[in-house]
Amino acid sequence: MKNIMAIFLKQISDTMKNKTVLIQFVMFPVLTVIMENCIELDNMPEHFFAKLFAVMFVGMAPLTSMASIIAEEKEKNTLRALMMSNVRPAEYLLGIGSYLFICCMAGTAVFAASCGYSGKELISFILIMAAGIILSETAGAVIGIASNDQMSATAISIPVMIVLSFLPMLSMFNETIGKVAKVFYSQQMSLMINGEQSTSGIIITLVNMLVLVAAFTVMYRKKGLE
Amino acid sequence: MNEMISITGISKSFGSKRVLDGISLQISSSEIFGLLGPSGAGKTTLIKIITGQLMQDGGTACVFDKDSRKLNGNDHRRLGIMMDNFGVYDRLSCYNNLKIFARIYGIRDDMIYSVLRKVGLESSAKSAAGKLSKGMKSRLRLARAFMTDPDILFLDEPTSGLDPVTADEIHKMILAEKERGKAVFLTTHTMSEAQKLCDNVGMLCDGHLIEYGAPDDICRKYDHxxxxxxxxxxxxxxxxxxxxxxxxxxxxxxxxxxxxxxxxTEPDLCSVFMELTGKEISA
Known part of the structure; x- marks a missing residue:
């Protein structure tokens, strides 16, 4: 626990001075507040921007941040220094993961407030977002472990992020894209947030989780954290 | 003097390449041991095995009379490790860089300033590590190794690429640790550094320890x-x-x-190494 907390606190200090990571947590919540208050179109679904950006936020911020933090530590050999100080890989990943989770949940609070959720609606929204954040963090960890440096992590995470973040939006305009997007957890999140909760959606999300955990296990065994 | 490190018949291969082959040596307290060899000779691999980060294929490595594979958290606190390629957190200050490790080791905050003073970085405590010169970054890495006041220091190429003044200051710090009874395991490919600092040296080439002993004794031995x-x-x-x-x-x-x-006209360690291996060692 001590080591997890040390990594967690390290990441707070580091992110405060790392604008590229910091902006990812701030951008979508700020955009949501602005768009929700400034744009009002006829026939626009209620809280359209808040719901749209919430899904994009989950597909982007935890994934790219996790991948970039791990890849940077590998590239700069700070991760080795931590491992040699008796920090276990699981402690490191939990420290970084819990930090990103809390940051993303802070963003979730902004989206929830913009949507005016309360009671059961609020709990449901938070659970959907939490599941999405954990899935995206796992995907980010897989990319971070697979990459030897930040550049290769960015090269992999950007297309993955685009698929996860933009497909739910594009599926609003194209039915075929919508059918394809259904296999991704971010699309299922989008449907659930918009009130279309179904057993198949939960199953698809669970399958996504299994696939990501399997990918993480394979990649970790193959490359480890160093 | 207590025996701090004892390794016997250590062997390690990566794929078909034999990196270490039957390495044996002992290091006591108040001793500076220098492992000499060209880049890629297996020096860092040996440090990794001794500190329990890497499993050997054969032989035994004991630290504090304990198998290195069974070292626990308390044992690790007694090891200060400074690897040549260890990075620092560029965006964080020197103080915050050390604070991370202070939290991991459960060390009081006032110790951080004491270590920074020791390595001459007290005035740069609040400077971002990324803005430090190469020499100052080396001092910061050294400070990290000193954090727990370890009984054994592993220093992997501690002065590599540094200017002579900074290298000399680091040499003084290493000698001061020896005076305090610490054992120092130093790897270097700078023979003059080994000759100046080390009580004993081992010459590593192609995975074999080809010579072992006090620098002066080795030089005399090859004074043909x-x-x-x-x-x-x-x-x-x-x-x-x-x-x-x-x-x-x-x-x-x-x-x-x-x-x-x-x-x-007795030879120096460099010429002995050349005589034994036919290879140059100095960078």
Missing amino acids: QRMIRVHLKDGTETIIPHNRNGADKMCELISRGLTESIHT
Whole structure:
């Protein structure tokens, strides 16, 4: 626990001075507040921007941040220094993961407030977002472990992020894209947030989780954290 | 003096490449041991095995009389490790860089300033590590190794690429640790550094420890020429054999007041390494 907390606190200090990571947590919540208050179109679904950006936020911020933090530590050999100080890989990943989770949940609070959720609606929204954040963090960890440096992590995470973040939006305009997007957890999140909760959606999300955990296990065994 | 490190018959291969083959050595407290060898000789691999980060294929490595594979958190606190390629958190200050490790080791905050003072970085405590010079970054890495006041220091190329003044200051810090009874395991490919600092050195080449002992003893052992070089006052130089006839000639030169300076021609560690391996070691 001590080591997890040390990594967690390290990441707070580091992110405060790392604008590229910091902006990812701030951008979508700020955009949501602005768009929700400034744009009002006829026939626009209620809280359209808040719901749209919430899904994009989950597909982007935890994934790219996790991948970039791990890849940077590998590239700069700070991760080795931590491992040699008796920090276990699981402690490191939990420290970084819990930090990103809390940051993303802070963003979730902004989206929830913009949507005016309360009671059961609020709990449901938070659970959907939490599941999405954990899935995206796992995907980010897989990319971070697979990459030897930040550049290769960015090269992999950007297309993955685009698929996860933009497909739910594009599926609003194209039915075929919508059918394809259904296999991704971010699309299922989008449907659930918009009130279309179904057993198949939960199953698809669970399958996504299994696939990501399997990918993480394979990649970790193959490359480890160093 | 207590035996701090004892390794016997350590072997390690990566794929078909044998990196270490039957390495044995002992290091005691208040001893600076230098492992010498060219880049890729297996020096860092040996440190990793001794510190329990890497499993050997054969042989035993004991630290504090304990198998290195069974070292626990308390044992790790007694090891200070500074690897050549260890990074620092560029965006964080020197203080915050050390604070991370203070939290991991459960060390009080006031110790951070004490360690920064020790390595001469107290005035840069609040400077971002990314803005430090290469020498200052080395000091910061050294500070990290000093954090727990370890009984054994592993220093992997601690002065690599540093200017002579900074290297000399780091040498003083290493010698001070020795005076405090610490054991220092140093890897270097700079022979002059080894000759200056080390009580014992081991020469590593192609996975084998080809020579082991005190630097002066090794140099004497390979002093085949046994010649004395004499600089004369007229600017010329003469080589005199290290025997009875040479002694007579030397006495004559001195009595006639012709000598400017007298030098032995015993080899240094660099030439011994070359003689043994046919390879150059210095970068």
